[in-house]
Amino acid sequence: MAVTFPRRALAVCLLALLAGCSTVAGQLSSTFYKKKCSNLESIVLSAMTQAVNNEPRMGASILRLFFHDCFVNGCDGSILLDDNTTFTGEKNAGPNANSVRGYDVVDTIKANVEAACNATVSCADILALAARDGVVLLGGPTWTVKLGRRDATTASQSAANSNLPGPGSSLAQLRTFFANKNLNARDLTALSGAHTIGQARCVNFRSHIYNDANINATFAAQLQQSCPSSGGDDTLAPLDLQTPTAFDNAYYQNLVAQKGLLHSDQELFNGVSQEALVRRYSTGAAAFNADFAGAMVKMGNISPLTGSNGEIRLNCRKGNAEKQRNSLLCSLMQFRVQLKSELNLLLVDLGNLKLNNLDGISWIINSDILELEAGNLSADFEISEILNLKIECTLSENF
Numbered sequence: 513m514a515v516t517f518p519r520r521a522l523a524v525c526l527l528a529l530l531a532g533c534s535t536v537a538g539q540l541s542s543t544f545y546k547k548k549c550s551n552l553e554s555i556v557l558s559a560m561t562q563a564v565n566n567e568p569r570m571g572a573s574i575l576r577l578f579f580h581d582c583f584v585n586g587c588d589g590s591i592l593l594d595d596n597t598t599f600t601g602e603k604n605a606g607p608n609a610n611s612v613r614g615y616d617v618v619d620t621i622k623a624n625v626e627a628a629c630n631a632t633v634s635c636a637d638i639l640a641l642a643a644r645d646g647v648v649l650l651g652g653p654t655w656t657v658k659l660g661r662r663d664a665t666t667a668s669q670s671a672a673n674s675n676l677p678g679p680g681s682s683l684a685q686l687r688t689f690f691a692n693k694n695l696n697a698r699d700l701t702a703l704s705g706a707h708t709i710g711q712a713r714c715v716n717f718r719s720h721i722y723n724d725a726n727i728n729a730t731f732a733a734q735l736q737q738s739c740p741s742s743g744g745d746d747t748l749a750p751l752d753l754q755t756p757t758a759f760d761n762a763y764y765q766n767l768v769a770q771k772g773l774l775h776s777d778q779e780l781f782n783g784v785s786q787e788a789l790v791r792r793y794s795t796g797a798a799a800f801n802a803d804f805a806g807a808m809v810k811m812g813n814i815s816p817l818t819g820s821n822g823e824i825r826l827n828c829r830k831g832n833a834e835k836q837r838n839s840l841l842c843s844l845m846q847f848r849v850q851l852k853s854e855l856n857l858l859l860v861d862l863g864n865l866k867l868n869n870l871d872g873i874s875w876i877i878n879s880d881i882l883e884l885e886a887g888n889l890s891a892d893f894e895i896s897e898i899l900n901l902k903i904e905c906t907l908s909e910n911f
């Protein structure tokens with residue numbers, strides 16, 4: 513008896529632990545990288561500070577990038593994936609093509625994070641932190657970003673086309689798009705306040721400034737000067753005409769004055785349900801800030817991949833399997849270089865390509881400049897110790 517009881521108890525504890533583990537795996541946590549990458553937040557903040565100092569609009573662009581990631585199959589970094597032979601991704605979907613920007617900033621942050629904490633932090637989490645930092649750097653509220661998202665291995669152009677609301681949406685449609693992501697009308701109204709920063713293209717507000725009645729006439733006439741009724745699709749206008757690079761509540765003041773840039777913006781103040789909230793935010797920055805921060809946390813929780821789902825992508829633009837295929841190509845190229853002289857150590861740096869310790873591999877050498885090509889990559893390098901270099905490219909049977 514004395515022996516059986518602890519065993520049973522142990523079994524129960526183990527079961528409870530296992531159940532607990534599976535629940536925990538599905539949740540995000542603010543301390544997820546505390547041990548694994550303790551400098552993560554400061555690495556992201558410093559790169560974002562540089563990017564926003566360089567171009568304040570980048571704070572807006574990264575925020576939108578996060579929104580467009582989260583609304584399409586969850587906050588899983590899928591928007592960052594380039595199209596490849598196995599899927600057509602989200603970058604060229606209608607709402608994103610020629611519009612979403614900031615991919616290069618994410619690449620820079622990812623490179624810095626990889627340098628400090630290799631293969632540890634997901635692109636999805638980097639984006640969540642960068643979006644928060646962009647808002648803060650432009651004067652907006654801060655919030656604690658829950659972490660532990662993993663990266664998708666695939667992306668879907670059709671999901672991007674069907675999950676993101678367009679600028680011509682009615683209030684009812686906007687509410688439906690948000691409800692589909694478990695975000696309520698209040699979240700919709702608060703999150704739309706993101707349009708207090710950033711720019712939109714003429715093609716997205718043309719119909720509003722020429723055809724809608726619920727727009728201030730002077731405001732419409734001003735915009736019509738730079739956004740003609742046809743042509744000039746890419747001409748930009750600020751989403752918040754007052755303070756386009758300050759994260760404040762001016763967006764709501766604009767709506768009350770019928771100076772929302774997009775049809776969808778003005779729908780939030782159009783004689784119906786969201787009017788009271790828009791008025792409240794227009795006079796109370798603190799209320800807006802608090803609701804915006806809360807809604808961002810909710811948005812960041814949309815269907816994350818956690819536990820053993822997804823992966824920690826090494827390059828935000830490519831799934832790891834694809835990356836391996838690329839390094840295989842490099843290997844292929846390396847193995848095409850046949851070593852015929854005796855050489856124990858060769859270290860050649862060629863951009864991202866490193867040929868290291870190639871002893872045992874045969875190659876032919878005939879001049880002192882060696883030219884290699886791998887996909888788009890091509891460069892010259894010198895091998896000083898060896899005379900008479902010439903490369904003979906032969907395809908290794910291994911590949």
Ligand code: HEM
Nearest residue numbers: 572573576579611677678679703706710711712713716776
């Ligand atoms: C409510 C539905 C929404 C619609 C219909 C909508 C639509 C748009 C459109 C059409 C643009 C301009 C794109 C262009 O002309 O290239 C834009 C820009 C932007 N959107 Fe939204 N959006 C919505 C919600 C949100 C949310 C929830 C966020 C973030 C929390 C957000 C953040 C932004 C930002 C920051 C920009 C400016 C980006 C830049 O300057 O690069 N939007 N949005």
